Amino acid sequence: MKILSFAMTTAFAFAASASLAQDAMQDMPATVVDIVVGSEDHETLEAAVIAAGLAEALSGDGPLTVFAPTDAAFAALPEGALETALMPENQDQLVQILGCHVVETKALAADVVQMIADDGGMHEVITMGNCSLNLSLDGDMVKINDVVTVTAADLEAGNGVVHVVDGVLLPAM
Numbered sequence: 001m002k003i004l005s006f007a008m009t010t011a012f013a014f015a016a017s018a019s020l021a022q023d024a025m026q027d028m029p030a031t032v033v034d035i036v037v038g039s040e041d042h043e044t045l046e047a048a049v050i051a052a053g054l055a056e057a058l059s060g061d062g063p064l065t066v067f068a069p070t071d072a073a074f075a076a077l078p079e080g081a082l083e084t085a086l087m088p089e090n091q092d093q094l095v096q097i098l099g100c101h102v103v104e105t106k107a108l109a110a111d112v113v114q115m116i117a118d119d120g121g122m123h124e125v126i127t128m129g130n131c132s133l134n135l136s137l138d139g140d141m142v143k144i145n146d147v148v149t150v151t152a153a154d155l156e157a158g159n160g161v162v163h164v165v166d167g168v169l170l171p172a173m
Contacts, residue, residue, distance in 0.1 A: 029155075029156075029157045029158070030059075030157065030158050030159075031058065031059040031060075031062075031157050031158060031159050031160075032058055032059075032062070032064055032066045032157045032159060032160050032161070032162050033049065033055055033058045033059045034059075034157060035066075035068075035155050035157055035162045036049065036066075036068060036162070039068075041070045041071055041072075041164070042068055042069075042070060042071065042164075043071055044069075044071045044074040044075075044082070045068055045069055045070075045071075045074070047086070048074075048085070048086065048094060048097075048098060049098060051086050051088075051091070051094060052091060052094045052095045052098050053091070053095075054095065054098055058102070059159070060159065061159055062104075062106065062157075062158075062159030062160040063104070063105055063106035063159060063160045064102055064103070064104060064105075064106065064159055064160035064161075065102070065103040065105060065106055065107045065160055065161050065162075065163065066101055066102050066160065066161070066162045066163070067101045067102075067103075067133075067144065067148075067150070067163050067165045067169065068101065068162050068163065068164050068165060069101065069165050069166075069167060069168045069169075070151075070164060070165075070166065072166070073148075073165065073166055073167050073168050074168060076167070076168075077168055085097060095129070096129045096130075096171050097129070097168070097169075097170060097171065098129065099127055099128040099129020099130070099131070099171075100127050100129040100131035100133075100169040100170065100171055101127065101129075101165075101169055102127055102128040102129070103125050103126075103127050103128070103133075104128055106160045106161050107161065108153070108154050108156075108161055109142070109150070109153035109154050109163070112135055112142055113137065113142070115135070116135055116136060116137055116142070121136060121137070122134050122135065122136045123135045123136075127169075129171060130171075131169060131171050131172070132172075133145060133169065134146070142163075144165065144167075144169065145169070147167060148165050148166060148167035148168075148169060149165065149166050149167070150163045150164065150165055151164050151165065151166050152164035
């Protein structure tokens with residue numbers, strides 16, 4: 001009888017844990033694209049992802065880390081740069097620019113800070129767009145290539161994480 005009671009209690013506990021885990025996943029946006037689409041500060045990034053034809057790829061299984069420039073970051077580009085990149089004939093260039101913002105792993109802020117510390121103050125990552133990003137700390141803020149700052153971190157999705165940044169990362173030309 002005690003064994004049966006223990007088994008039933010254990011089964012209930014596992015079922016409750018699975019239900020809580022499923023509830024937590026339901027509260028989490030399904031993809032990094034869902035985070036971008038749901039943000040009022042990322043309308044330009046949303047339009048660029050659609051124009052580049054990357055919505056499906058960024059909605060895949062992942063894991064992905066996306067450094068998401070705000071609308072203000074895009075607005076700070078030189079006059080005409082965004083409009084030129086969004087032209088259909090420049091889709092390859094737009095894909096490369098957006099690829100500079102995506103890393104094929106899920107790296108939460110604590111992971112990034114640890115990688116920087118492990119590498120003596122700067123950690124290099126290579127993005128999907130084959131851009132080299134140098135991550136470092138400026139006080140408690142993560143900097144990318146010494147000019148772009150992560151302003152909000154750890155917006156988790158089912159296929160990765162989004163970190164909001166205040167600048168657009170461009171490929172070396």
